[in-house]
Every structure is written in structure tokens, then in C-alpha cells.
Amino acid sequence: MRKAKPNITELECIEENKVRSVLNRMKSESFFHDLAETFSAMSDTTRVKIIYSLCLENELCVRDIAAIIGTSDSAISHQLRTLRNMKLVRYNKVGKMIYYSLDDIHINNLVAEGLRHVDEK
Template sequence: MNSERCDVFCYDEVKVERLHTDIAKVDFTETAQLFKALSDPTRLKIAYCLSCEKELCVCDIAHIIDSSVATASHHVRLLRNMGLAKYRKEGKLVFYSLTDEHIKQLVQIAFEHQNC
């Protein structure tokens, strides 16, 4: 007998119907893409750093994650393409930041036990 499953099949019809109706109205694709973007350890490190600072130059990001500027640029470009990060160019420098407070909060909640 598996103790992780019910011994008898039954379900709460009211809860099941309500939630079944609720999830039919929601498009989970965009949120799944968000978590997919953050599932890569390097991109998660970058998102964490961007949640701690208002913005970072791509050169700073490369040094923080111990990578080449090309690798850092690749990862922040993916974050940008997935709508999690934005950039601004100032002369020859490119600065990245998170797109909004929700992304920052999500990342900081994931690392609540750590401080920026």
C-alpha cells in the first residue's frame, strides 16, 4: 500500500468543479515561460543580482557570474526576450534592469533567507 495516495478514490466535487473552471480561464503558458527562464542557474543568478541593484552594466554582470561578456550578454538577452529584463544604452555601455517590481519580488521571495 502506498501511503502517499488515498486508499479510497473520492473527491470534493465543489472544489474540483470550481478549480477546474478557474484553470480553464487561465493561460499558464506565459507564467511557465517565466519559470523556465528562471530555471537556469546562471539566469537566476543574474535575476537575483538585478533584484538587488537598480541596474547593472553587462560587464558588471559578467564579472559577478565569472563569465565572458558574451555569455552574460546571451543570458540577459534571453531574460529580455522573455520579458523579465530590459536594457538601456548609455554611450558604449549597456545597463540591464528587471522589467518590473513583480519580477523583483518573485526572485527575492525565492531567496528570502538571503539579503541583498
């Protein structure tokens, strides 16, 4: 016969103590959604090139980003919108030009840490 447990709900698992310990410290669904979205913003070659370029040079306009990366203005503009929506970049309009920059220091740090991971492999 099964031993009685002091827990509220049943769990289909193997090491119940570990599982409960993690569940107690688990974050909300919306947290994981936002976190995944942040990484997702950096998960495309074009976008990560944009971000890396903005690490090297604080402010760049759309045409110059396109020139650096070697794609069409349109493709860059679409990707910049994604980065804007996901709060990874800010922009500053000056006449007909729009200067983009990274939104906060954590983006720089994420690139730096990702770089270390890649270098280690």
C-alpha cells in the same frame, strides 16, 4: 446501474465535485504558458544570478554582470537576450555600453519569495 448526473460531460475521476470546482476556475492555456515561461526564465543558475545581482544594484552593464558572475560576456549576453524576450529585464543604451535593470517590481518580489522558500527548507 449508474446514477444519472446533472452534468454535461462525463469525467474519469474520483471526487467529481472537487474536479469540477477546479475546472470551473481554471485559467487558459496561454496563461499557463506565460506563467511557466516566467518561472523558466528564473530556472537557470546563471540567469537567477543575473536577476539577483540586479536586485542588489539597479543598473549594471554586461561586462560588470559577467565580472560578478564569472562567466564569459557571450554567455551573459545570450542569457540577457532570453531575459529580455521574456520581459524580465529592460535595457538602456548609453554610448557603447548597455545598462540592464529588472523590468518590474514583481521580479524583485518573486526573488524575495523564492528566497523565503529556500531558507525554510
